[in-house]
Amino acid sequence: MTGSRPTALGRDIFFEYLVSQGVRYIFGNPGTTELPMVDGCNDYPSIKYVLSLHEDVAVGEAIGYARGSGKVGVVNLHVTPGVAHGLGNLYNAHRARVPLLVTAGQHHTGLRVQDPILASDLLSMVGQFTKWSYEVRFLEELPMVMQRAFKELATPPFAPVFVSIPPNVLLEHHDGFGSARVTKPGSSIADDGAIRGAVRVLASAERPMIVAGDGVGHARAWRDLAAIAEALGARVHTEGYATLWNFPSSHPLYLGPMPNLAAAMRDHFARADVAFLCGVTSSAPVSRYDEGGPLVPFHVQTVVLDDSPSEVGKNHPASAALLGDVGANLRRLRTALESAPLDRSVAVQRGRRVSDEAAARRTDWDRKAKEEVASGSLTAVGVAAAIRDTIPAGGIFVDETISNRPWFVNILDFPDPLSYFGANGISLGYSVGAAAGLQVAQPDRKVVVAVGDGSFLYYPHALWNLANRNLPVLVVILNNGGYRVLELIVNRMGGPWSEGGSDLPGIDIHGPEVDFVALAGSMGVPGERVDALGTLGPAIKRGMEASSPYVVDVVLDRSVGGASIEGAD
Secondary structure (H helix, E strand, O other), X not given: OHHHOOOOEHHHHHHHHHHHOOOOEEEEOOOHHHHHHHHHHHHOOOOEEEEOOOHHHHHHHHHHHHHHHOOOEEEEEOOHHHHHHOHHHHHHHXXXXXXXXXXXXXXXXXXXXXXXXXXXXXXXXXXXXXXXEEEOOOHHHHHHHHHHHHHHHOOOOOOOEEEEEOXXXXXXXXXXXXXXXXXXXXXXXXXXXXXXXXXXXXXXXXXXXXXXXXXXXXXXXXXXXXXXXXXXXXXXXXXXXXXXXXXXXXXXXXEEEOOOOHHHHHHHHHOOOEEEEEOOOOOOOOOOOOOXXXXXXXXXXEEEEEOOHHHOOOOOOOOEEEEOOHHHHHHHHHHHHHOOOOOHHHHHHHHHHHHHHHHHHHHHHHHHHHHHHHOOOOOHHHHHHHHHHHOOOOOEEEEEOHHHHHHHXXXXXXXXXXXXXXXXXXXXXXXXXXXXXXXXXXXXXXXXXXXXXXXXXXXXXXXXXXXXXXXXXXEEEEEOOEOHHHHHHHHHOOOOOOOOOOOOOOXXXXXXXXXXXXXXXXXXXXXXXXXXXXXXXXXXXXXXXXXXXXXXXXXXXXXXXXXXXXXXX
């Protein structure tokens, strides 16, 4: 124990807490004020420091690792500029409720008053994206701060926690601090009255609908939610921008992900008289106001189950609300519903109609995919089909396709919650870093990324992370030469608005065109360029079978565009 060492330092307190909580990796990009912490990894060989070339990539890796391992992801950032660089993926982690311990250095306590370079109020920068944030000022605070940080990380609703520590605290000697212990509260369960209220509302539904959110996937609660859907004969959708897969994609009552166009979302809800929103982490997954009003029409009754008080009745008044552990409360709700006096014959007939609709939906997506591929054009549809046909059992698909997302989430099959990863914060550039973290956490599962060229270029140096650890991640770049999602959205907004109706500047990525294969090769990652449909399948297959990282740059047919697809909004 650190307390028995005659030369124990403040940083030992930090590391003893990490060891006690089973932390194995610190993802980061070091700076001057973090050097005492980085050096501390030499004294704690069970904890590896994983270098990233940019702070936002480090945060992305920590997110992927946390999702893939089910443990807390730990990331270390430099003071002000480094913390600022990491805000994009910190925002993604906040929106997706990923438990991250985000640490940063801070200037020596004796220097802060002089307003040195790189100094700022770090807590004000990260406060709105963290569950708790604190700046350690004295050694005596550090054990309490670490205990509280891990307590918050272990308590739903999950979210990042931020702690900054100056180097003088890390290097200060101490005589001992006791054992590293963390409070872990038990699960929160809704009371019997709330369960009965939810059953009454659901049992009264004539047109029930379920939206399965990340809370379901995180709780591994597919079976319980499927049983509830079957008892009601309800149609089931997964939340639009999910970070896990939250319902079996082959289930006969599954009707696909919720669209991310506001009007289409309203139409889905308007078909229901009761909607069960289960563990939904993004209640408004749209960025453009279409003047159509609330996404959930007022006539729809909702039953909400969530572990976050702020999400229950957030935008729409809930007719019944269950607050607490999603998995435990789903099990109780399932038991109560299965013993409730429902008209089973009506539910069975309703379920048959939904099953017919679901089967027709799957057939329609298969037909559209075959027609697109048969056209001979190289589009995202062909890429989705090639990945579907070659991804090995247990593969994990990392999605940053944005404008082409509907093809991938409707064509691929996702057999377990971790088989899919996305980011419902949609701060771009997350996918390759997150894939690295996922591959570290799940070394026996093949990780495959599909990412648009615009998103990839935010942080292309994330490829270096793959090469540095020889992580066999396949990165498929959807190269359409621009920010296609903006082209779609400007049309939906009624633009362009210039007198001549000219295309907007800054949307195309031309002059010069990026050579992605050469770029990858410069960082030690082999790859190939595909510009014809006939060579796509073999290239994807080579990437799937590679034992090291691999890039496939797919030059899409830009005359086709695929504008008929929903895309992002």
